[in-house]
Amino acid sequence: MLGSPYQRSGDVPFTLGILGGGQLAKMLAQSAYQLGLRVAIIEHGADSPAGIMTKLEFSGGWNSDVDLELFISASDTITLENEFIDPKIVERIAEKRLVFPTAQTLEKIQDKYIQKQTFRSCGIPTTEFISLDSPEDAIEFGTKHGFPFIIKTRTLGYDGYGNATVRNSNDIHSVWRKFTESEEPRALMAEKFVHFTKELAVMVARNRRGEVAVYPCVETIQENHICRAVIAPAQVEKHLQLRAKEIALECVKAIDGVGMFGIELFLTNDGDILFNEIAPRPHNSGHYTIEACVTSQFENAVRAVCNLPLGSPEMIAPAAVMINILGERSGSAIPDSVVETLKIPTASLHLYGKSTSRKGRKMGHITALGSTSDEAMQSALNSAKSLIW
Amino acid sequence: MLGSPYQRSGDVPFTLGILGGGQLAKMLAQSAYQLGLRVAIIEHGADSPAGIMTKLEFSGGWNSDVDLELFISASDTITLENEFIDPKIVERIAEKRLVFPTAQTLEKIQDKYIQKQTFRSCGIPTTEFISLDSPEDAIEFGTKHGFPFIIKTRTLGYDGYGNATVRNSNDIHSVWRKFTESEEPRALMAEKFVHFTKELAVMVARNRRGEVAVYPCVETIQENHICRAVIAPAQVEKHLQLRAKEIALECVKAIDGVGMFGIELFLTNDGDILFNEIAPRPHNSGHYTIEACVTSQFENAVRAVCNLPLGSPEMIAPAAVMINILGERSGSAIPDSVVETLKIPTASLHLYGKSTSRKGRKMGHITALGSTSDEAMQSALNSAKSLIW
Numbered sequence: 001m002l003g004s005p006y007q008r009s010g011d012v013p014f015t016l017g018i019l020g021g022g023q024l025a026k027m028l029a030q031s032a033y034q035l036g037l038r039v040a041i042i043e044h045g046a047d048s049p050a051g052i053m054t055k056l057e058f059s060g061g062w063n064s065d066v067d068l069e070l071f072i073s074a075s076d077t078i079t080l081e082n083e084f085i086d087p088k089i090v091e092r093i094a095e096k097r098l099v100f101p102t103a104q105t106l107e108k109i110q111d112k113y114i115q116k117q118t119f120r121s122c123g124i125p126t127t128e129f130i131s132l133d134s135p136e137d138a139i140e141f142g143t144k145h146g147f148p149f150i151i152k153t154r155t156l157g158y159d160g161y162g163n164a165t166v167r168n169s170n171d172i173h174s175v176w177r178k179f180t181e182s183e184e185p186r187a188l189m190a191e192k193f194v195h196f197t198k199e200l201a202v203m204v205a206r207n208r209r210g211e212v213a214v215y216p217c218v219e220t221i222q223e224n225h226i227c228r229a230v231i232a233p234a235q236v237e238k239h240l241q242l243r244a245k246e247i248a249l250e251c252v253k254a255i256d257g258v259g260m261f262g263i264e265l266f267l268t269n270d271g272d273i274l275f276n277e278i279a280p281r282p283h284n285s286g287h288y289t290i291e292a293c294v295t296s297q298f299e300n301a302v303r304a305v306c307n308l309p310l311g312s313p314e315m316i317a318p319a320a321v322m323i324n325i326l327g328e329r330s331g332s333a334i335p336d337s338v339v340e341t342l343k344i345p346t347a348s349l350h351l352y353g354k355s356t357s358r359k360g361r362k363m364g365h366i367t368a369l370g371s372t373s374d375e376a377m378q379s380a381l382n383s384a385k386s387l388i389w
Numbered sequence: 390m391l392g393s394p395y396q397r398s399g400d401v402p403f404t405l406g407i408l409g410g411g412q413l414a415k416m417l418a419q420s421a422y423q424l425g426l427r428v429a430i431i432e433h434g435a436d437s438p439a440g441i442m443t444k445l446e447f448s449g450g451w452n453s454d455v456d457l458e459l460f461i462s463a464s465d466t467i468t469l470e471n472e473f474i475d476p477k478i479v480e481r482i483a484e485k486r487l488v489f490p491t492a493q494t495l496e497k498i499q500d501k502y503i504q505k506q507t508f509r510s511c512g513i514p515t516t517e518f519i520s521l522d523s524p525e526d527a528i529e530f531g532t533k534h535g536f537p538f539i540i541k542t543r544t545l546g547y548d549g550y551g552n553a554t555v556r557n558s559n560d561i562h563s564v565w566r567k568f569t570e571s572e573e574p575r576a577l578m579a580e581k582f583v584h585f586t587k588e589l590a591v592m593v594a595r596n597r598r599g600e601v602a603v604y605p606c607v608e609t610i611q612e613n614h615i616c617r618a619v620i621a622p623a624q625v626e627k628h629l630q631l632r633a634k635e636i637a638l639e640c641v642k643a644i645d646g647v648g649m650f651g652i653e654l655f656l657t658n659d660g661d662i663l664f665n666e667i668a669p670r671p672h673n674s675g676h677y678t679i680e681a682c683v684t685s686q687f688e689n690a691v692r693a694v695c696n697l698p699l700g701s702p703e704m705i706a707p708a709a710v711m712i713n714i715l716g717e718r719s720g721s722a723i724p725d726s727v728v729e730t731l732k733i734p735t736a737s738l739h740l741y742g743k744s745t746s747r748k749g750r751k752m753g754h755i756t757a758l759g760s761t762s763d764e765a766m767q768s769a770l771n772s773a774k775s776l777i778w
Contacts, residue, residue, distance in 0.1 A: 005727075013441075013742065030419055036740025036753065038441050052402075052427050053442055294735055294758075303731065312734035316706065316758060338394075342692065345701035346683055351425025353402065364425065369705060 005037055005076070005306055013038050016302060017075025017097070019062055021048030023352040023362065024081035024282050027290070029053050031299040037306075042071040049352045050081075062089055072096050079259060079305045083109065083280050084156060100208075100258040100305045101280040108255045109280055113154045113189040119275055122254040124247055126275045127266075128192035135176045138190055139169050145192040151175050153186040162186070163225075165193075194274060196266040200234050201285035202248035204261045205300035205310050213300050213310040214249050215293065217241035220264070220285050226360060227284045229380075230322040231373050232292055232315065236267060243273045251278055260301035262286060284324065284362070289313070291348050291367045292320035317369035321376040323384040325364035327357035340386035341366070347383035394426055394465070394695055402427050405691060406464025406486070408451055410437030412741040412751065413470035413671050416679070418442050420688040426695075431460040438741045439470075451478055461485050468648060468694045472498065472669050473545060489597075489647040489694045490669040497644045498669055502543045502578045508664055511643040513636055515664045516655075517581035524565045527579055528558050534581040540564050542575040551575070552614075554582075583663060585655040589623050590674035591637035593650045594689035594699050602689050602699040603638050604682065606630035609653070609674050615749060616673045618769070619711040620762050621681055621704065625656060632662045640667055649690035651675060673713065673751070678702070680737050680756045681709035706758035710765040712773040714753035716746035729775035730755070736772035 005014030016032045018025045021043030029039040029050050039054045044061030051057040056074045060067030062085065072078070078099040080090075083106065090103040101109075108118050113131045120126055128145050131154070132138050142149055151172075153162035164175045179186055199222060203215035219234035220227050234241060248263035255278075262283025264276040286297035295303075295311025303310050341349055351364035366383045370376030394403035405421045407414045410432030418428040418439050428443045433450030440446040445463045449456030451474065461467070467488040469479075472495065479492040490498075497507050502520045509515055517534050520543070521527050531538055540561075542551035553564045568575055588611060592604035608623035609616050623630060637652035644667075651672025653665040675686035684692075684700025692699050730738055740753035755772045759765030 026422065030422065033415065033419065033442055033742070034739055036742040038742070052444055053422055055441055055444060055446060057444060294737070309728060309732040310734075311731070311737075314735075339698060342700070343698040345699075346703075348683070348700075350423055353422070353425040353427070 005035070005308070014076050014306075015040050015056065015074060016306065017042070017071055017078040018050065018081060019078065019085055020081035021045075021050040021057075022081055023049050023354075023364075025050035026053065026352060027287075027296075027298045028079070028081060028282065028301055031296060031302045034299065035302060037302070040071055040074040042067060047355065049354060052353065068092075077306055079281075079301065081281055101261075102256075102258065105255050105257050105280055109278060111154045111187075112152060112157070112277075113187070115278065116189075116275075119251055119254055122250060124250050124254065124275050125272065127194050130190055132188040132190055135172050138166065138172045138176065138188075141190040141192075142166060142169065142172070149193050150191045151179070152189050152191060153179055154189050155186060161225075166190075194266045194276075195269045197269055198234065198236065198267040199276070200236070200244050200265045200267055200273070201230070201283065202245050202263050202265070203283060203286040203289065203297045203313075204248050204252045204257075204263065205297070205304045205313070206252050206257055206259070206261070207304040207310060208258050208307045211310055212249060212252070213295070213313040214245045215286060215289060215297065215313040216315055217244040218285055218288070224360070226324070226326065226362075228324055228326075229377075230285050230288055231377065232288050232320045232322075233373075235373060240267060240271075240273060247273055247275055251275060259304050260286075260297055284365075287350070287365050288320045288322040288367050290350075292317055292369055317371075317376075319370045319373040319376045320367060321370070321373060321380040322365050322367045323380045324362055325351070325366060325384065325387060327359055327361040327363050330358050331356065338387060340388065341383050344379070344383040344386060346379050349383070394424070394697070403465050403695075404429050404445065404463060405695065406431070406460055406467040407439065407470060408467065408474055409470035410434075410439040410446075411470055412438050412743075412753075414439035415442065415741060416676075416685075416687045417468070417470060417671065417690055420685060420691045423688065424691060426691070429460055429463040431456060436744065438743060441742065457481075466695055468670075468690065470670055490650075491645075491647065494644050494646050494648075494669055498667060499545075500543045500576075501541060501546070501666075502576070504667065505578075505664075508640055508643055511639060513639050513643065513664050514661065516583050519579055521577040521579055524561050527555065527561045527565065527577075530579040530581075531555060531558065531561070538582050539580045540568070541578050541580060542568055543578050544575060550614075555579075583655045583665075584658045586658055587623065587625065587656040588665070589625070589633050589654045589656055589662070590619070590672065591634050591652050591654070592672060592675040592678065592686045592702070593637050593641045593646075593652065594686070594693045594702070595641050595646055595648070595650070596693040596699060597647050597696045600699055601638060601641070602684070602702040603634045604675060604678060604686065604702040605704055606633040606637075607674055607677070613749070615713070615715065615751075617713055617715075618766075619674050619677055620766065621677045621709045621711075624762060629656060629660075629662060636662055636664055640664060644669075648693050649675075649686055673754075676739070676754050677709040677711040677756050679739075681706055681758055706760075706765075708759045708762040708765045709756060710759070710762060710769040711754055711756045712769045713751055714740070714755060714773065714776060716748055716750040716752050719747050720745065727776060729777065730772050733768070733772040733775060735768050738772070 015038040017040040026049040040056035042058040046059035058067040087103040205213040218232040347368040368379035404427040406429040415438040429445035431447040435448035447456040476492040736757040757768035
């Protein structure tokens with residue numbers, strides 16, 4: 001079958017092409033290599049975390065026609081680690097190679113308003129939301145659904161960028177101006193503020209035959225819009241975990257998604273599970289799967305994209321905790337001392353090999369397993385605290 | 390400290406150089422990348438399993454002065470996946486870079502007679518052995534210790550090559566001629582035949598500070614001198630497992646070994662544990678550690694060589710079984726169908742990405758975890774049997 005490794009004659013090795021060279025691409029490459037595949041990386045700039053891991057590095061980025069063509073030629077099937085790629089480029093790639101997730105899936109996801117509309121029309125529970133054509137629309141929304149509420153750019157927002165909390169009508173005009181009068185004015189939407197108890201996430205893999213692997217429901221701990229830690233499984237009642245997994249799976253089916261998807265959800269104060277966001281790629285909330293599950297999100301991402309049977313997403317330990325290693329200063333990407341961290345024998349350290357550090361930048365992560373999530377958390381925290389920048 | 394990553398100023402990434410590009414180098418590279426390091430590979434020929442995984446590939450091999458110099462320049466600390474390298478080359482590298490295992494360790498190991506002498510003098514139990522200067526020495530040995538016994542080349546034997554079983558005095562002369570009258574005559578030794586119940590193995594990591602990580606005692610199942618399967622932990626009484634681990638550790642200390650070592654042992658019919666062989670590198674009997682232990686042999690090999698604290702070698706599941714995937718035919722390195730294998734959701738598949746297959750060639754391996762070794766074996770066998778070449 002076109003696009004599948006292992007089902008071809010001759011000695012031709014199968015190359016998985018990855019759009020992007022960051023840590024997600026790095027970990028995807030790790031899994032591809034384990035399965036005996038080769039890897040091609042295209043990124044803007046040389047020596048990215050994944051770029052150093054292959055002979056097939058195209059450092060002009062996908063905006064360089066030359067490098068894009070060379071990358072396509074070098075690859076058999078292509079996937080991405082970055083959902084902000086212009087779907088037109090993905091369409092161009094799709095003229096020559098299988099690429100997952102598809103341009104169609106990306107178009108449904110990249111605009112958060114269309115994203116939520118698509119899901120709402122499939123019966124997936126979300127918060128109230130509308131698209132905004134004018135500040136008056138926003139005022140009306142706030143009056144109807146209450147203040148505060150959120151105004152979001154419909155495209156290109158991540159980790160909190162492109163979001164603004166609107167506390168009262170007066171805020172609306174300044175927020176409106178900020179987003180619409182900038183160099184690149186963006187379409188806006190409003191969302192009713194969700195009062196949540198916990199933030200949850202579920203990873204879902206789906207291949208072209210529609211086979212799925214739904215990972216455990218986990219809890220994510222965010223600070224300033226950046227993920228700090230992940231607890232697996234989430235410490236919520238079983239029926240809520242199941243509900244979250246159900247919703248996550250429905251989301252992926254709603255967009256006919258092929259590949260790996262990270263679905264973020266809210267557990268509201270009222271005890272409901274609401275859809276929040278979806279990313280069509282491996283996700284920070286799934287890094288724990290490398291040590292904690294039979295098949296990591298990265299391996300299943302490779303399998304899904306290459307139309308191979310998926311591996312079990314079951315956990316192999318009762319609990320796991322992942323803690324992000326975030327830069328605390330600018331400058332060298334190498335922490336002053338990782339040695340203390342490595343002395344904690346039971347936590348697994350991952351460093352992404354980025355060129356420079358920056359406050360808040362994701363530089364690596366630590367995962368610990370445990371009989372209970374408290375035990376795993378203790379282990380992971382001890383390890384993370386000992387890292388000296 | 391020189392030769393340690395993470396303890397340097399500035400943005401200079403640390404590069405681990407590996408002599409050899411086969412599957413052991415591939416898996417070493419995987420671990421180095423997880424720790425945020427870079428990797429340089431030197432091998433005879435391009436596109437080896439590890440060679441494809443780096444921009445720093447030197448395909449002229451270490452017998453090419455040019456490539457060796459470039460490889461040394463590109464690397465910060467160097468290790469090997471192949472113990473048959475001429476110690477003089479290692480000494481040459483050591484003039485410029487830290488390299489582990491050292492040339493001194495290699496010299497003690499590469500000659501099996503010197504190897505056993507070193508260990509015997511440290512009180513490590515081995516079978517009876519002598520060096521052979523003449524066929525008469527061999528006849529005397531057989532008379533004293535019984536037939537059959539083994540004549541081995543002192544250097545360069547592996548996977549059964551360089552061994553001959555001597556059934557009676559008449560055999561001796563033909564064996565002698567075969568080994569001493571070939572193009573490259575080899576020095577010989579004799580070993581008393583060991584009647585064993587099981588073959589065992591223990592991996593030991595040791596860093597420059599003398600810190601050690603001793604892995605579980607496992608059982609290896611050999612067929613025609615090639616490892617077919619590994620059962621972890623070995624199904625022998627605890628005191629025997631401990632004795633095997635004790636002996637393995639003594640071996641590594643006896644040669645002041647730094648790096649990762651695979652020690653093979655016999656459980657004799659008399660219930661004794663005898664030393665058999667040692668390899669100064671990650672070993673087939675340790676591949677199960679990737680899924681089954683907190684820290685894989687490959688990660689601890691990288692840590693040991695880079696003088697970092699070692700990670701825990703403890704198992705994270707009660708049992709694990711690894712089964713080698715051996716080529717069944719010549720030709721394409723890609724099995725006709727790996728799909729059936731991947732459908733078994735609980736076994737982890739590793740394919741090495743070699744260029745061609747050959748009957749008996751190590752092309753990959755499968756590891757399964759289980760509550761019991763029977764369960765793990767079942768899982769691994771189902772997976773392996775489904776692989777169609």
